[in-house]
Every structure is written in C-alpha cells, then in structure tokens.
Amino acid sequence: MTTTVPITLTINGALHQAFVQPWHTLLHVLRDVLHFTGTKRGCNQGICGACSVIVDGEVVRGCLSIAANCQGRTITTIEGLANGNTLSNVQQAFLELGAVQCGYCMPGMIIAATALLKRTPKPTEEEIREGLSGNLCRCSGYVKVVRAVQVASERGTS
Amino acid sequence: MQIAETFAVAAPIERVWRFITDPATVAPCVPGCQSYEVLTATSYKATIQIALGPIKTNFNVIVDLTKAEPPTYLASTARGEEGGKASTLTAKSELRLLANGPGATTVSYASEVALVGRLGKFGLGMMKKKAKSIGEEFAVAFRTRVEAETASQGGTAGEVLSADNAQAGA
C-alpha cells in the first residue's frame, strides 16, 4: 500500500499544490511535476549542490528533501530571485563578472550564495569558500564565483 | 576485492577435505546462508543473506567447482545475483589444505570477489571489512564443526546435519 500525500507549497510567493508519493523528493516535484526546471539535478546524492533551494529561509538540498515532508513550507528557487526583469544583486554580480560558464551549477551556486549573504552579509573570502563548498562547478575554477559574491556583498543585500 | 584467510583445524586432512567439499557440512558454516541446493556433483545453488547496516539483501549464488585435487586443492567460481538483478557478485576462489601431522590441517583460501551494481557503489571499504569478518566467522564455524565430529570419533554429526539442511534447502 502506498500513501499519496497532498501537499501545498509556497514557491516564489505563489501557492502550488501537488499529489506526491512518499519517496518523491522536493527536487522531483519542483522539476518534473511543477516544471520549475531552473533547479538542476546533478548527482541526486546530496554531493553536487545543483539542486539547492531555500526552504523557510535556509538553503537545503532539493534532492534529499522528501516532498511530503515539505507540506506548508515556503520555497525560493532560482526563478524567484529576480524582481521582474531586474536581477538580484547576486545574479547581477555573477553576470557582470563572467562567473558563469556552462551554467549547470549556477542555479544552485546562486541560491547558496544568496543564503550565505543573508546569514553573513559581509563574508571574508574564507567564509565565501566555506559557504559555497557544497556547490561543485566543473567549469569555472571558482575564482570568479568568489569574486562575484564579494561584489554582491559590497553592493548590499538582495 | 581480495579476501584471504588461513586457519588451523584439529582434524586429519581427509576429514577436512570431506567436510569442505560436502555442501551439507560446509553450507551451515557460511554466514548468512539461508538455503542451498545440489545441482550436479560439481555445482550448487545457495541463497545467501548479506547485510551492511540498514541494507539487507539476498543473493542467489551458483557455485561451480572447477578443479579438485583431493585432498589438497580446490578451485571454484561463484556467480550471484540479487533479486531484480540490482547487483551481481562474482568470485574466483582457491582453497588449499595442508596436513600438519596426522590430526591437524591448515586451511587457506583466497578469493577475488567483484560486486557490480547498486551495492558495488556503496561503502566498498566497509564491504571489504565485512567480507573479512564473514571469512573469520566461517573459519570459526567450520573449525568448530569439524573438531566436534573429530572429538566424537567420526560420529554421525555430518549425516545428521545433511538431513537438516536438505530440508532447509528444499
């Protein structure tokens, strides 16, 4: 016997409903049910960080979060950072500094950087590296990523 | 991964050979062996439970004896699959017996085991330790059994066990 669980999520400010199976992850529901495909699936094992999303103000792994356990929670994905056509500070800094190459890791990286700056608005380079240590990028070598977070931090929040 | 073990048994080499080549006496010494079936004179089928922490699974293993030189050398291959074929296990093993006087035998074996599939990706280092401890448990169980029979002067323990296990295997 399987329980089908009805859930309601607030995603980027709007209410969404879905019926999920107990083993469905938040990542699955976001991407494959509700089509928020900005959030990426890399390893599905919690290692790469591509699936990072913010749940109730904290960065977590979408691939390790059981969707049924997220009933009633507030979620921010990469799609929710910009305000209309205006990018968030972090997005803008990543764009300007050319921190993005293939881009696959970027939704997770930018979400993690956003969460980091919320917790530590003026991080040291060390703190930036630690804060993003759970986000792997196979292209960039991280130098410009770190720089972009510094620039976003200098410009202030959001 | 390689697993090797050497242990001493206080019994004559012929008896050790008889025990180790008879599935009825050897199967109950294999940790996790749920049941076995004799297919031909040189091949057996067994169900073996493997557990690592929360993971518990049964492998259906077919063992083929590929070379026997009684009472000192036995080579075998084993191939097993989990239900649903989620992982496969293959092993090539060699067993050597050495007489250490009239009532003592040294048993040594070496296996090259490969695990492919879902379990092959998980905790290989721990699996290897687990395999080693299974080897040690086997050695203790086997020695106890052979020596018990030897102590009762070649009694019928072996036959009684084989009856029990023929049932378990059916």
Next chain:
Amino acid sequence: MKFYQPTTLKQALKVLANEDDARCLAGGATLVAMMNANLLAPSALVSLSAVKGLAGITRRKNGSVTIGAMTRHQAVADTAALDGGQRLVREAAALIGHPAIRNMGTIGGSISHADPAADYPTALVTANATVTIENSRAKREIDAQNFFTGYLETALEPGDIVVAVSIPAGVAGAGSAYEKFARVQGDFATVSAGVVLALEKGVCRHARIAVGGCAATPIRVAAAEAKLVGSRLQDSAVAAAGVLLAAACDPIDDFRGSSEYRLMILPTILARAVSKARVRAETVS
C-alpha cells in the same frame, strides 16, 4: 511505501512498533540519498519533523547539555551552551558537510546511521555523552561508547527512536578540541580525533581521547589516555599515545585513504587536537 507525519513521540513510536521495516525520516541527508541510490526502500517513512519536543538544546543546572535528536547540525554548531570539555561537540558539528547539509542533518540521524567516518560519533564518545532511546515499551540510556557497535551498526533495536543526546559537564576547567582531516572541505573524515584535557600547573590531570575513521567505531584506549595524564603533554607523550591508539585501530581502505595512510596520519591529527585542547584548557584554568 507509506508516509507518516506524527506530532507526538508516542504516535511515532506506535507507528514504528506496528510497521515492519519502517524507518524514521530525520533530516533525510543520508536516508534519502540511499533511497535515491536504490539501496533502501522502507515500507514506511515516519517523519520526525513535526514531533514535538525532539529539537532543541538545553543546558541544565548541573552543567550537562541535552541535545534533542532532531536538532540540526547548524544549531549545534551555533550554540553557546557547549563550552569547556563539551566544546568539541560544537566544533564537530560545524565541520559536518556543507551549509545545506548542516541545515538538514540531525544529531539523531547522524548517530543512528553510525558511519565510522562521521563526526558526531567520535566527538560524543570523547565527551562521554549518553544517548537516550525510547520505544513503545520503555525508555533507556546508553553511553555513546556502547551505542556504536560496528560499521553502520548501533545498539538500536527495531522500534527504537533516539530521543536525545546528553553531554555531561565533565571535569571542571577542561578544554576540548575536535580535529578532522578530510580530502576536501565538507567531506567525511579520513581521520579525526577528539580530545578533552584538564591541566594543573601545566601538568595534565585528566585526558579523554577518541579517534574516528580508523575502525568500525570510534576508538578509545585507556592506556593512551594514561600516557597523557601526569605528563606535561610534551611531544613524546602525545606520540606515545598516538602509537597506542594506532595499534588498536583497523581502518578501511577506500578513496579517502588507505589503511596505512590513515594510521600514518593519526598521530599528527591527534597531536593537533591535543595542542588545541591544551591552549583552551590553559585559558580556562
């Protein structure tokens, strides 16, 4: 697969008692990864997220600190409640994985999974912690040292839930440290060491050591601790303790390091932990 979201411990224990092969879902950082890898498919998930009273850190009058099973790693890393001989537990929590993992993972989940390379087991054994376990019939307490029994194996029986972990106040004036060597930031330990020390005029009068990543469970050796007690923690005493610990270890070979490598670096990791704990004990006393 079924999904349960109990709101009381009693309900959670009842579900666990009645469902064969049900598993608690804490942070999911390990359980869901294993489900995704097709390694586990429990008959039911019993989420502990909504169970009242399982999360939080309480400091008692006698100085002991109780950490609820559902307390996230980040909350332990941030707490001011753990100090002196208890500080290494907070230090270990801060070194677990990455921010997202620390926001998800819980102390109850970490010790129940009992990975020999995880950080809490070693820190808790060093700090002489007690694990409180409950099932539908009874409640019991067990020393951290006896809780860990093997590779991914613990004293937990089917139907048990870890409710809390308590860290005693320990020896007055003690300093402690947790040192971890990992290949990259946020990886499990190749080798780790926890140390609690108390000094009197530069002479060690109390020592407790455990090393992680070097055997199926955290390893403590009374004789190694005895090498430090009465010494001035000079290099030779610390090295002698390292030799005794290494002799009691039997590390695995894997991508985090060969068995030989782990044994080789163990004394260095121990020495680092000792020197940190010593400085802290000196500032306390």
